[in-house]
Amino acid sequence: MRLLALAALFPFAALADSSNTTARTLTSLGEGIWEIRHPDAPDGFPQGNTTVIAGDKAVLVVDSCLLPSSTRADIEQIRKWTPKPVAWLVNTHWHFDHTAGNGAYAAAFPGLQIVAHEHTKKMIESFNPGAIVRYPARQQRFEKMLETGKDQDGRPLSDALRADLKKSLAGLGPMVAEMKGLTQLPPNVSFDHELNLDLGNREVQVRFLGRGNTGGDTVVWLPREKLLVAGDLLDHPVPYLFGGFPVDLVRTLRGIADMDIDKIVPGHGEVLSGKGYVTKVAAMVASVNAEVEKELNSGLTKEQVLDAAPKNLPVATWRAQFAAEDKDSADFFEESFAGLVKASANQIAIR
Numbered sequence: 556m557r558l559l560a561l562a563a564l565f566p567f568a569a570l571a572d573s574s575n576t577t578a579r580t581l582t583s584l585g586e587g588i589w590e591i592r593h594p595d596a597p598d599g600f601p602q603g604n605t606t607v608i609a610g611d612k613a614v615l616v617v618d619s620c621l622l623p624s625s626t627r628a629d630i631e632q633i634r635k636w637t638p639k640p641v642a643w644l645v646n647t648h649w650h651f652d653h654t655a656g657n658g659a660y661a662a663a664f665p666g667l668q669i670v671a672h673e674h675t676k677k678m679i680e681s682f683n684p685g686a687i688v689r690y691p692a693r694q695q696r697f698e699k700m701l702e703t704g705k706d707q708d709g710r711p712l713s714d715a716l717r718a719d720l721k722k723s724l725a726g727l728g729p730m731v732a733e734m735k736g737l738t739q740l741p742p743n744v745s746f747d748h749e750l751n752l753d754l755g756n757r758e759v760q761v762r763f764l765g766r767g768n769t770g771g772d773t774v775v776w777l778p779r780e781k782l783l784v785a786g787d788l789l790d791h792p793v794p795y796l797f798g799g800f801p802v803d804l805v806r807t808l809r810g811i812a813d814m815d816i817d818k819i820v821p822g823h824g825e826v827l828s829g830k831g832y833v834t835k836v837a838a839m840v841a842s843v844n845a846e847v848e849k850e851l852n853s854g855l856t857k858e859q860v861l862d863a864a865p866k867n868l869p870v871a872t873w874r875a876q877f878a879a880e881d882k883d884s885a886d887f888f889e890e891s892f893a894g895l896v897k898a899s900a901n902q903i904a905i906r
Contacts, residue, residue, distance in 0.1 A: 574793050574878075574887040576601065579625075581632065582826055585780055587757070589636065590820050593625050597726035598693075599719065603653035605629055606784045606820050608777065610754025613642035617775050617784045618822075619656030622733055626656030630663050640664050643752060645761055646671040646742055647786025647822065648769040649678035651686060658740040670750060671742035672763050674771030683739040691731045697724050715886035764811065767804035768795065768822075774811070781817040791824030793877045793887050794836050797894035801840050802902050808837035839873050840895065847899040857900040864896050 575595060582590040587609035593602035602625055606617040614637060620626050633641065641664040646654045649671075661667045671679065696707075697720045704712050712720070744750075750761040760776045768787040775784040787795055788807060811819075812833045819827040827833075846868055850860045870892060878884035 574881070574884040575599075576823070579628070584782060584818060584820070584826065587637070588777070588780065588782065590826055591620075591629055591632065592825070593620055593622075596622055597729040598723045599726060600723075600730065601652055601823055603650070603787070603822050604820055604824070606775070607633055607636065608754065608757065608759060608775075609637045609639055610757035610759075612639065612753075612755030614639050615643040615645065615752065615754055615759055615775075616641050616660065617645045617820075618647055618653040618786065619644060619660055621652040621655045622730075623656070623659060623737060624733060626659040629656070630659065641667060642754075643667070644669045645773060645775055646675055646679065647773045647775070647784070647788075648672075648771060649675045649683060650769070650787065651683050651739065653786065653822065654679055654683065655687070655734075655737060655739060657742075658738055661740055668744050669740070669742040670744045670746065670761060672771030672773050673745045673747055675769065675773065676742045676745045676771075678769070678771070679739060680741045683741075687734065687737055687739055690734060691727075694724060694727055697727075713886075713889070716890070719886075765803050765807035766800040767807040768799045770800070772807065776814065776816070778815065781815055782820070783811065783814065783816045783818070784820040785811065785822065787822035789819060789821040789827070789833065789836065791821045791827060791832060792879070792881075793884050793891055795823070796840070796891045796898065798898050800902055801844055801895060801899040802906075805837050805841045805844065808833050808840070812837065835876065840899075842868060843895055844899050844903065847896060848903050851900065851903055857897075857904050860900045861893070861896055864900075865892070 576592060577594050579594055580592045584590055589607045591605040595601050600621065602621045603618045605620055608615045614633065620629060641660060644657065644660050644667055646669065657669055700706060700712060701717065701720050706712055706716060746761065748763050752759045752761065758778060760778060762774050762776060763771065764774060766772060772786055772788050774786065812830045821827060846864045847860055850863050855863055874885055874888045878888045
């Protein structure tokens with residue numbers, strides 16, 4: 556159900572894993588490091604991964620999740636793992652499935668410093684409060700799409716999207732009830748390129764490698780442990796490519812591939828070993844960018860490119876690589892790939 560959840564809210568925006576997440580899982584990534592993977596919200600909206608990094612003096616958390624109940628459970632779990640305070644919370648980007656829990660962390664840990672890239676901080680301050688208030692209006696938008704049989708771009712609804720709309724509407728009530736009264740707390744610390752932190756015998760580097768999913772994507776790197784927390788620059792098993800900056804994304808992902816890392820925590824999905832997935836995503840996006848640019852240079856309009864470009868690309872091969880035999884992931888890939896072509900055309904056309 557992620558295709559609708561993301562595309563509707565952010566329109567500018569052999570695998571064992573699935574694009575749907577139904578269970579909360581805890582994964583140890585080494586001494587004092589854990590990943591928390593959250594189940595999708597009742598209406599299918601995805602909840603971002605949370606990473607917890609403990610040093611001898613303090614704890615750093617990466618991304619604060621979406622639902623208040625999930626955030627409360629995370630805070631309770633962190634206190635079981637370590638008595639040390641959470642001193643730092645990093646928002647990898649502005650989408651509120653990674654930032655809505657900021658206020659709960661600040662209330663639980665007085666003196667908390669919430670860190671984000673300058674662009675991310677501005678977006679959290681300006682866009683997110685209104686987006687949270689407007690969330691219940693999804694019902695009217697989704698009902699209208701089902702009634703008209705067309706998506707937000709005026710295209711006929713696919714069977715997968717129609718089913719997704721119905722499932723999202725069925726779970727929207729409990730979602731809205733839980734989010735009632737939720738307020739977005741913005742970061743109070745911003746940076747432009749790099750921020751180095753010492754948690755006590757544990758070095759953490761907070762870095763901006765370039766735009767990709769958003770204008771301020773941040774990664775958190777533990778050089779000694781060779782671990783990278785990537786936010787939505789990487790999502791598994793199917794990348795989220797509904798908007799952003801596909802031209803920049805290729806450079807940013809290649810920058811990640813050049814780093815000395817053994818494990819990657821994506822924004823959504825299971826922990827990745829090695830860099831194979833990074834290079835696979837970068838290669839696909841680069842191929843799409845090249846084809847889109849060729850089509851635009853031939854005189855096609857952006858709208859024409861949306862239909863023409865996929866016909867000259869190995870879409871079926873990529874779908875099999877990312878979705879394997881999982882139908883939900885295959886449906887999600889179709890919507891994500893269409894978003895990639897659109898975002899690529901939008902960015903290349905204005906260069």
